[in-house]
Amino acid sequence: MASAITQIKPATTLYVERCAVTTPVPDIVIMFGWTNGQLKHLSKIASFWRKKGNYHILYYTASHIPYVYLPYKSEKLCEGLLPYLYEWGVFDNDSTESEATSTVTDIINTRRRPKVIAHVFSNGGGGGLAGMIQMLKANNLPFRFSAIILDSVPGNLGFLRFHRLFTATQTNPFKKLITIFITNCIMFLTAPWIALYMAIIRQKSLIRYIVHALLYEKAANCPRLFVYSKKDALVRYADVEKTAKMSADMGYVTDEMVVEDTEHVKHWVDRREIYENTVDRFLEQNGVTLQS
Known part of the structure; x- marks a missing residue:
């Protein structure tokens, strides 16, 4: 049971949907939306x-310019989520404190810290996740996700495939052709300047930014489930598969759901029962279930 979705601050793309039931302590899901995604679609999956x-x-839908080209921008934006994480007790009872030094009374009086699950969609959502992880690190906040679900992420579009971000949902051939022409013109004109700017400020590209956060940052040291399709025209399944293998090789608990014929970020829409059962099983196997 939940309340209405409300915007966290005016002119931002962060939203909150509070759970009306507060006993037991609610857990938290952060939905990181895909590039050009809309809140209504993300809310439907939620x-x-x-x-x-x-x-x-919590909803992060800031997957447009400048966040795709300048991923570090998402770090500042994600600070808007902090008041809710504090309010809901995410940073209570620092996990670095040794349980051996806690008294029985301390343990009895300790409020259960809610679990935090990241549900991430495509590279736009992956940039949001990485931005949040870097923001928490910059603020020296002790935090670790309980689980991360990666839907169609990460994967390099490639320069000549970038137009598919905008044409994937278009059905009119003429409009699609115009979109491809305009997008490629803009890319050819702006790409050198974007590359130069990124080099000057020493920022990683979006894909490297996401992969680094997943594999090398403490906040992401948790079980992760990669969901991807071999038919995905935007994010190549081989890229996701490669990151999943790196994750497993580095010792992370890594699971995969591979489908043959669903479109980009439409795996839940087209294979809802399988998708939800897979996520439920993944969470249960890794102890990420609601406690009563």
Whole structure:
């Protein structure tokens, strides 16, 4: 049971949906939306969490310019999520404190820290996740996700495939052709300047930014589930597969759901039952279930 979705601050693309049930302490899901994604579509997928009845949901939908080209911008934006994480007790009872030094009374009086799950969609959402991880690190906040679900991420579009971000949902051949022409013209004109700017400020490209956060930052040291399709025209399945293998080789608990014929970030739409069952099983196997 949840309240209405409300914008966190005017002129931002962060939203909150509070769980109306507060006993037991609700867990938290952060939905990181895909590039050019809309809140209404992300909220529809969030029904998976909503129907479970005991989750606060935060929405990150800032997957447009400048966040795709300048991923470090997402770090500042993600600071808008901090008040809610503090309010819901995410940073209570520092996990670095040794349980051996805690008294029985301390343990009895300790409030259960809610689990935080990241549900990430495509490279736009991956940039948001990486930005949040870097923001928490910059603020010296002790934090670790309980689980990360990576839907169609990460994968390099490539310069000549970038137009597919905008044409993937278009059905009119003429409009699609015009979009391809305009997008490629803009890319040819702006790409050198963007590359130069990124080199000057010493920032990683979006894909490297995402992969680094997943593999080398403490906040991402948790089980992760990669969901991807061999038919995905935007993010090549081989790229996701490569990152999943690196994750497993580095010792992270890594699971995969591979489908043959679903489109980009439409795996939940087209294979809802399989998708939800896979996520449920992944969470249960890794102890990421709601405690009563």
